[in-house]
Amino acid sequence: MTFDILTIFPRLFDGFCDQALIARAIKKKIIRLSPHNLRDWTHDAHRTVDGRPYGGGAGMVLMVEPIVHAVQELKKRHRSRVIVFSAKGKLFTQADARRLTRYEQLILICGRYEGIDERVAAFAADEEVSIGEYVLFGGEVPAMVVIEAVTRLLPGSIGKQKSLADESFGDAKGLAHQQLVAFVEYPHYTRPEKIKLGGKTRAVPKVLLSGNHAKIDAWRRQQSVRLTRRRRPELK
Ligand SMILES: C[S@@+](CC[C@H](N)C(=O)[O-])C[C@H]1O[C@@H](n2cnc3c(N)ncnc32)[C@H](O)[C@@H]1O
CATH class of the missing domain: 1.10.1270.20 (tRNA(m1g37)methyltransferase, domain 2)
Structure with a gap:
């Protein structure tokens, strides 16, 4: 199972990948975890990924184009699923974790600021997922939640499979x-x-x-x- 994570803070995943059972699952080649910097899919000198919201209001919104281009480039597997994180998405459950183990690749899109241009959910993502009824700074912790919940269901990732x-x-x-x-x-x-x-x-x-x-x-x-x-x- 490959997890490709699209984020503007890829280093948040450093400790997550290096420690404990996720590090072991990577070492045992049960999972591959690749955080990608969304700014790598921008074409201007400032590597801009966000813009002001149409209609006004506070905060910035992540732009659709860098995300769509990144997804197009990263989508390599036949059985791949694109998830965009949003507080207003469908609540993530253990049944979803079980369902997602069927895919070979999960592309996880992490929002920041005021959120992500709605057209990402409509055109580039297969599902819009919330990890709970509260608002976080960004989608990186939700991505870690999904990665942990799915990984521990993959054969070989925890000592005693019976404990599941x-x-x-x-x-x-x-x-x-x-x-x-x-x-x-x-x-x-x-x-x-x-x-x-x-x-x-x-x-x-x-x-x-x-x-x-x-x-x-x-x-x-x-x-x-x-x-x-x-x-x-x-x-x-
Ligand atoms: C500050 S939040 C945006 C909150 C948004 N303005 C709202 O009211 O729903 C920035 C990003 O964090 C992520 N995020 C925040 N809370 C989340 C949650 N409960 N579940 C999944 N993702 C969440 C999303 O990717 C979101 O785009």
Whole structure:
């Protein structure tokens, strides 16, 4: 899977590519990650990528031409998908991450300033994606979100592929009778078994120390359902 990222701040990806499991996925050739400077597709002395908004208003808008030319040049694979980031886009979910693993190349367009000329979403992108209902400075963090969410689903990118099976936002197979579309994961605990903080003692739930795996599985399923109903009513 190749990720081509179009940004005016390519160096934001330096640490992201160099560290932890993304660095390992690159080293193992599971993914290729190429941040590109959008200014490389400009033709004026100032390498201009933005302009004032038609109709007036605050801020600058990223221009359509450098982006369209960059996409045309970068689109090399047969199974490629172009994503433009915008707060008003469709909310990105785990189901989208799973769907995007089918492509060989993702071209990720990161906005800045007041946003991107609307014609990019209309003519150059396959989808307009938001990572949540808040406004960020730019599309670089959303690009990192999509890259991480997709990469960890690719075979070989995390140690135990089995740990993906019962993660949050899985397909709720084991919980089908609960009529949930998806679920959030049960809580985890590790050492120490008991801890005293601010005069209160907090202990690990007894069932997890029982060694009875059937009981532990049942408790975890019950916790998943309880937490999903309480915190994610939209998954019902
Ligand atoms: C400051 S924002 C522009 C916000 C825009 N004026 C609005 O009100 O929606 C600049 C860029 O950051 C990115 N961005 C900001 N928030 C985002 C979000 N929640 N999801 C995806 N991209 C986002 C987009 O690429 C956007 O073009």
